[in-house]
Amino acid sequence: MPWRQKMMSFLLLLLLSLLSEAQSRAASKPNFVLIMADDLGIGDPGCYGNKTLRTPNIDRLARGGVKLTQHLAASPLCTPSRAAFMTGRYPVRSGMASKSRVGVFLFSASSGGLPNNEVTFATLLKKEGYATALIGKWHLGTHCHNNTDFCHHPSSHGFDYFHGLPVTNLRDCKAGEGSVFGSGIRLLVFVPLQVLALALLTLCALRGLGLLQVPVALLVCLALLGAGLLGALACFLHWFRPLNCFLMRGRDVSQQPLSYDNLTQRLTEDAVQFVRRNADTPFLLVFSCIQVHTALFASRDFAGKSRHGAYGDAAEEMDWGVGQILNVLEELGLTNNTLVYFTSDQGAHVEEVTTKGERHGGSNGIYKGGKGNNWEGGIRVPGLLRWPGVLQAGLEVAEPTSNMDLFPTLLSLAGAALPEDRIIDGRDLMPLLQGQSQRSDHEFLFHYCNFYLNAVRWHPRNSTSIWKAFFFTPNFSPEGANGCFPTHVCFCHGNFVTRHHPPLLFDLSRDPRERSPVTPSTEPRFWDIVATMQDAADRHAHTVQEVPNQLSLRNLLWKPWLQMCCASSSGLSCQCPREQPDRGRSP
Numbered sequence: 132m133p134w135r136q137k138m139m140s141f142l143l144l145l146l147l148s149l150l151s152e153a154q155s156r157a158a159s160k161p162n163f164v165l166i167m168a169d170d171l172g173i174g175d176p177g178c179y180g181n182k183t184l185r186t187p188n189i190d191r192l193a194r195g196g197v198k199l200t201q202h203l204a205a206s207p208l209c210t211p212s213r214a215a216f217m218t219g220r221y222p223v224r225s226g227m228a229s230k231s232r233v234g235v236f237l238f239s240a241s242s243g244g245l246p247n248n249e250v251t252f253a254t255l256l257k258k259e260g261y262a263t264a265l266i267g268k269w270h271l272g273t274h275c276h277n278n279t280d281f282c283h284h285p286s287s288h289g290f291d292y293f294h295g296l297p298v299t300n301l302r303d304c305k306a307g308e309g310s311v312f313g314s315g316i317r318l319l320v321f322v323p324l325q326v327l328a329l330a331l332l333t334l335c336a337l338r339g340l341g342l343l344q345v346p347v348a349l350l351v352c353l354a355l356l357g358a359g360l361l362g363a364l365a366c367f368l369h370w371f372r373p374l375n376c377f378l379m380r381g382r383d384v385s386q387q388p389l390s391y392d393n394l395t396q397r398l399t400e401d402a403v404q405f406v407r408r409n410a411d412t413p414f415l416l417v418f419s420c421i422q423v424h425t426a427l428f429a430s431r432d433f434a435g436k437s438r439h440g441a442y443g444d445a446a447e448e449m450d451w452g453v454g455q456i457l458n459v460l461e462e463l464g465l466t467n468n469t470l471v472y473f474t475s476d477q478g479a480h481v482e483e484v485t486t487k488g489e490r491h492g493g494s495n496g497i498y499k500g501g502k503g504n505n506w507e508g509g510i511r512v513p514g515l516l517r518w519p520g521v522l523q524a525g526l527e528v529a530e531p532t533s534n535m536d537l538f539p540t541l542l543s544l545a546g547a548a549l550p551e552d553r554i555i556d557g558r559d560l561m562p563l564l565q566g567q568s569q570r571s572d573h574e575f576l577f578h579y580c581n582f583y584l585n586a587v588r589w590h591p592r593n594s595t596s597i598w599k600a601f602f603f604t605p606n607f608s609p610e611g612a613n614g615c616f617p618t619h620v621c622f623c624h625g626n627f628v629t630r631h632h633p634p635l636l637f638d639l640s641r642d643p644r645e646r647s648p649v650t651p652s653t654e655p656r657f658w659d660i661v662a663t664m665q666d667a668a669d670r671h672a673h674t675v676q677e678v679p680n681q682l683s684l685r686n687l688l689w690k691p692w693l694q695m696c697c698a699s700s701s702g703l704s705c706q707c708p709r710e711q712p713d714r715g716r717s718p
């Protein structure tokens with residue numbers, strides 16, 4: 132062949148090989164199924180040691196994939212933990228960490244939420260051509276200024292499809308299940324009402340006896356105030372469910388108030404349909420389970436079937452949902468091209484006990500504390516990752532990892548670049564998961580209780596120790612309890628905590644139950660260790676910028692003009708009992 136022809140055929144071959152490489156790279160983009168349970172404890176799944184709660188499908192993931200045994204939620208509370216998961220950043224960086232007692236959104240019509248200048252993995256994966264869906268609970272806000280801006284809604288954060296709860300499942304959402312606002316209502320309404328009634332009676336008596344000239348206007352005022360308070364309470368109780376407990380599909384309210392009938396089935400079926408619709412494109416499915424947060428619920432097939440009451444029923448039904456999703460992946464031949472992740476947003480809620488004394492919270496296994504505090508029980512959560520052929524089945528990783536790590540891991544697998552204009556706190560998990568690295572990239576991790584830096588974890592590069600230094604610890608109540616029962620959840624500041632100077636130090640590698648603090652007399656290097664950790668905390672604090680507080684009182688309050696009401700309801704009743712069908716716009 133003349134050289135010119137040779138050259139041409141060589142170039143042609145080169146071009147073809149480049150093309151096919153690009154093609155196979157596009158085709159090999161893995162799908163992502165991220166399953167996040169709500170308030171499930173690390174002591175609940177069978178694969179983490181539970182022998183009586185049946186979770187065969189979660190266990191199936193563990194058998195076929197990697198089990199993380201020191202997987203940490205970035206926060207022990209829903210809203211901040213989920214904000215961190217979505218953005219790969221500590222929640223203080225996005226303003227999703229409260230300075231007050233209330234650390235999560237309670238009303239659908241509040242103005243706080245995940246800010247628009249934050250970038251979620253969904254937004255970045257969508258840019259890479261992924262079909263994206265969030266099915267289940269969001270809890271990261273809806274509106275900012277009016278009830279049509281959807282500034283915090285999943286659709287503004289990269290999700291093409293959303294079906295589920297914009298806020299969260301709460302006891303108050305289910306008639307007859309009691310109230311999480313119980314103590315608040317008592318303080319805000321019942322106590323003032325009693326004071327008012329007493330004052331009114333006393334004044335009336337004094338007036339009647341002719342002992343005091345009490346103007347009638349004052350008596351009328353007091354009576355009106357009392358009636359106003361009672362009226363407000365009645366309105367709150369009457370309207371709470373429709374106004375805060377509803378389902379959305381996309382940007383439409385689809386059921387108001389939500390019905391618990393077959394709810395897990397309905398959402399699971401929707402997730403399965405999403406997978407079917409998108410079998411030919413790379414997809415991201417975040418299946419954000421509504422269970423096992425209270426109010427607990429289970430369909431006929433699961434109610435009364437477990438050995439752990441209503442909690443066990445709900446957990447076993449959630450496991451069934453996980454199984455349905457694994458099954459459809461199998462059926463469509465997608466298993467080997469899909470990374471499946473399973474976790475919980477935080478530890479089990481220890482204080483979740485009904486007025487009848489029934490335990491409605493899960494198990495944190497051997498670990499102390501639970502949801503709402505940074506003892507291991509609050510943040511050490513299940514962490515399973517399965518990807519046959521890529522991740523070694525049955526591998527166990529005991530190194531510290533975080534739910535923030537999914538962000539860089541997913542982006543790297545999808546071939547997307549990490550944002551360069553901000554700090555990403557998560558680390559790519561693949562080297563650990565594939566056994567290429569034996570050490571976590573997290574030398575230090577910072578444990579926040581809402582806005583406040585609660586503890587530092589240090590895994591020194593040259594040692595097996597896992598040091599954890601608490602700057603403060605919650606005051607458990609009653610004395611000797613494993614949680615803060617009078618307040619339903621532990622608070623993070625003021626008289627609710629005990630500060631520690633020097634910090635309270637544990638070595639989790641020897642004392643995972645956090646029973647015996649290390650002291651200068653038991654650990655000769657105590658002061659060096661504490662100084663190193665304090666230094667890391669100071670350096671970290673310097674990287675945290677002041678940002679608008681999304682959980683300020685103003686942003687938490689119910690704002691009538693942000694309230695959503697289903698389109699087909701009559702007048703202001705906000706009642707649409709039948710779930711509106713998908714209007715065929717789903718991607």
Ligand SMILES: *[C@@H]1O[C@H](CO)[C@@H](O)[C@H](O)[C@H]1NC(C)=O
Nearest residue numbers: 275276277278279280281282
């Ligand atoms: C709602 O707010 C958005 C953004 O602030 C604005 O563009 C829109 O016009 C507002 N809609 C109404 C109905 O006021």
Ligand SMILES: *[C@@H]1O[C@H](CO)[C@@H](O)[C@H](O)[C@H]1NC(C)=O
Nearest residue numbers: 391392393394396430431432
């Ligand atoms: C729930 O699902 C079961 C079986 O799938 C069905 O028989 C029942 O009617 C459903 N209940 C409601 C309220 O839809």
Ligand SMILES: *[C@@H]1O[C@H](CO)[C@@H](O)[C@H](O)[C@H]1NC(C)=O
Nearest residue numbers: 174175181184439493494496
């Ligand atoms: C299994 O889970 C149930 C429900 O949370 C709990 O009551 C039980 O103590 C757990 N068992 C173990 C061994 O942790």
Ligand SMILES: *[C@@H]1O[C@H](CO)[C@@H](O)[C@H](O)[C@H]1NC(C)=O
Nearest residue numbers: 464466467468518519520521
């Ligand atoms: C999926 O991967 C596993 C593990 O590498 C392999 O045994 C199996 O044959 C693969 N299945 C398909 C359908 O390729």
Ligand SMILES: *[C@@H]1O[C@H](CO)[C@@H](O)[C@H](O)[C@H]1NC(C)=O
Nearest residue numbers: 591592593594595596656659
């Ligand atoms: C680990 O390294 C630090 C300095 O980086 C040193 O002070 C410490 O003594 C080392 N510890 C061990 C167990 O070798």
